[in-house]
Amino acid sequence: GSATSTTIQRNPLFSTINHEDIIYFENILGPKSVIQDDEELQTANTDWMHKYKGSSKLMLLPENTEQLSQILKYCNSRCLAVVPQGGNTGLVGGSVPVFDEIIINTRRMNNIISFDEVSGVLVCEAGCILENLITFLDKKGFIMPLDLGAKGSCQIGGNVSTNAGGLRLVRYGSLHGTVIGLEVVLANGNVMDMLGTLRKDNTGYDLKHLFIGSEGSLGIITKVSILTPPKLSSVNIAFLACQDYISCQKLLFQAKRRLGEILSAFEFLDAEAMNLVLHHLDSVRNPLPSSIYNFYVLIETTGSNESNDKEKLEAFLLHAMESGLVSDGAIAQDFNQASSFWHIREGIPEALMKAGAVYKYDLSIPVEKMYDLVEEMRIRLGGKANVVGYGHLGDGNLHLNVSASQYDDNILAEIEPFVYEWTSRHRGSISAEHGLGLMKAEKIYYSKSSGTVQLMASIKKLLDPSGILNPYKVIPSSLISS
Numbered sequence: 001g002s003a004t005s006t007t008i009q010r011n012p013l014f015s016t017i018n019h020e021d022i023i024y025f026e027n028i029l030g031p032k033s034v035i036q037d038d039e040e041l042q043t044a045n046t047d048w049m050h051k052y053k054g055s056s057k058l059m060l061l062p063e064n065t066e067q068l069s070q071i072l073k074y075c076n077s078r079c080l081a082v083v084p085q086g087g088n089t090g091l092v093g094g095s096v097p098v099f100d101e102i103i104i105n106t107r108r109m110n111n112i113i114s115f116d117e118v119s120g121v122l123v124c125e126a127g128c129i130l131e132n133l134i135t136f137l138d139k140k141g142f143i144m145p146l147d148l149g150a151k152g153s154c155q156i157g158g159n160v161s162t163n164a165g166g167l168r169l170v171r172y173g174s175l176h177g178t179v180i181g182l183e184v185v186l187a188n189g190n191v192m193d194m195l196g197t198l199r200k201d202n203t204g205y206d207l208k209h210l211f212i213g214s215e216g217s218l219g220i221i222t223k224v225s226i227l228t229p230p231k232l233s234s235v236n237i238a239f240l241a242c243q244d245y246i247s248c249q250k251l252l253f254q255a256k257r258r259l260g261e262i263l264s265a266f267e268f269l270d271a272e273a274m275n276l277v278l279h280h281l282d283s284v285r286n287p288l289p290s291s292i293y294n295f296y297v298l299i300e301t302t303g304s305n306e307s308n309d310k311e312k313l314e315a316f317l318l319h320a321m322e323s324g325l326v327s328d329g330a331i332a333q334d335f336n337q338a339s340s341f342w343h344i345r346e347g348i349p350e351a352l353m354k355a356g357a358v359y360k361y362d363l364s365i366p367v368e369k370m371y372d373l374v375e376e377m378r379i380r381l382g383g384k385a386n387v388v389g390y391g392h393l394g395d396g397n398l399h400l401n402v403s404a405s406q407y408d409d410n411i412l413a414e415i416e417p418f419v420y421e422w423t424s425r426h427r428g429s430i431s432a433e434h435g436l437g438l439m440k441a442e443k444i445y446y447s448k449s450s451g452t453v454q455l456m457a458s459i460k461k462l463l464d465p466s467g468i469l470n471p472y473k474v475i476p477s478s479l480i481s482s
């Protein structure tokens with residue numbers, strides 16, 4: 001394993017794959033969907049950050065629910081552990097094996113099943129790539145209620161399993177609101193049909209919510225039914241500079257009031273994040289080059305009345321400039337400029353990857369306190385590493401990233417447990433949107449009471465008694481019997 005998994009022991013109750021297992025899987029899936037090739041496995045064993053590495057010898061690529069059901073039923077009876085995998089863009093080590101778990105990747109389950117232009121409900125298979133869904137809907141005059149930098153690779157099943165937030169949550173809310181139905185295969189192979197397409201349905205417990213954000217620990221999502229908003233004609237983007245964090249906060253307060261119903265994104269980045277992007281991504285230019293600012297804010301509006309929306313945004317900016325909240329700013333004049341503004345914000349994780357090793361913390365913190373943590377971390381680390389703050393300010397979600405030339409236990413010891421204790425003390429969440437995965441399974445108590453964690457473990461036990469689904473992740477190992 002990697003630097004982060006050295007203390008975990010393989011659960012001895014799990015079997016190891018043998019020749020008969022391979023024959024069985026080949027019979028169900030056909031030989032082309034039973035992957036044992038070293039190179040392919042190397043990729044599937046390694047996470048996006050190249051931080052977590054498993055040693056699985058087998059990846060399965062089911063094409064439909066029935067095949068997946070048969071696979072899981074068999075794995076459960078043989079006590080073979082599995083890791084569900086979508087686009088493998090997860091940032092908490094949840095999507096790759098820890099040891100030799102079988103990788104079940106959903107990429108071949110990528111059909112769009114139906115789209116209703118009246119209700120806006122899209123039904124599709126879990127392996128659909130987010131960007132493909134965005135493109136499909138665009139032609140119909142609709143958009144996805146979520147958007148994120150990983151859209152070119154991440155799959156809707158992975159998005160739902162992590163309850164991904166992203167860049168438009170401030171407008172359309174979380175997937176707990178927009179996902180209205182799911183089909184899920186349980187550990188024992190049973191197929192749960194919860195694939196409703198109704199906006200309202202109060203017939204008892206709404207069990208699909210258990211699977212939204214459960215990171216593959218309770219079942220494998222095979223189909224998703226999701227409410228999609230109409231594509232509106234007028235989208236505007238402003239890229240603004242603020243001299244201090246208090247101005248960013250006040251700007252958010254103002255934006256919620258003055259832009260109200262057309263506000264569709266409110267993102268921020270600090271000077272360190274901006275420097276990284278400018279330095280590591282060739283195609284990026286600074287839209288506000290005349291000076292260096294401490295903070296940048298990206299505001300997007302989406303509405304249906306071009307002249308009205310533009311007028312609103314311009315009046316908002318004028319007011320923000322006059323009151324000194326904003327020091328400089330630009331409104332995108334065309335589609336290319338709009339994309340280039342977004343590229344700065346969305347490119348930060350990639351730029352950080354190019355800069356070397358990175359420790360990522362994805363925190364919900366009350367907005368007033370949020371940037372204090374970045375500053376305290378900078379003081380703690382001195383010059384030992386570069387501390388970067390950015391994220392979804394409109395949602396109270398900070399992405400605190402610590403960038404160093406290589407992973408170093410001395411740096412890690414300065415960061416943890418400090419970052420978790422600080423967050424807990426301010427009643428924040430140690431995972432706003434990326435999940436717990438392997439990285440934070442043992443840290444859950446910083447954000448959840450022990451009674452709640454106990455109940456999670458009971459639900460896990462009920463749905464997956466042998467613990468074959470994504471072991472070592474999400475729930476502390478002490479609560480899983482082995």
Ligand code: FAD
Binds near residue numbers: 090156163166349
């Ligand atoms: P994977 O990484 O393959 O898997 C993620 C988890 O879900 C794993 O635990 C896996 O076991 C489980 N899983 C996957 N598919 C299934 C399934 N069908 N059934 C059950 N379990 C499953 N996240 C955000 O929330 N907001 C962002 O703005 C954001 N931006 C990102 C930008 C970049 C550049 C990158 C690299 C990542 C970003 N992420 C973001 C994190 C990541 O993209 C999301 O968590 C994404 O939703 C994961 O989807 P995936 O298909 O890649 O899933």
Ligand code: 2HG
Binds near residue numbers: 360391400
């Ligand atoms: C984003 O908002 C993603 O860009 C990634 O959630 C954040 O890499 C990170 O820390």
Ligand code: ZN
Binds near residue numbers: 165166392399
């Ligand atoms: Zn994010």
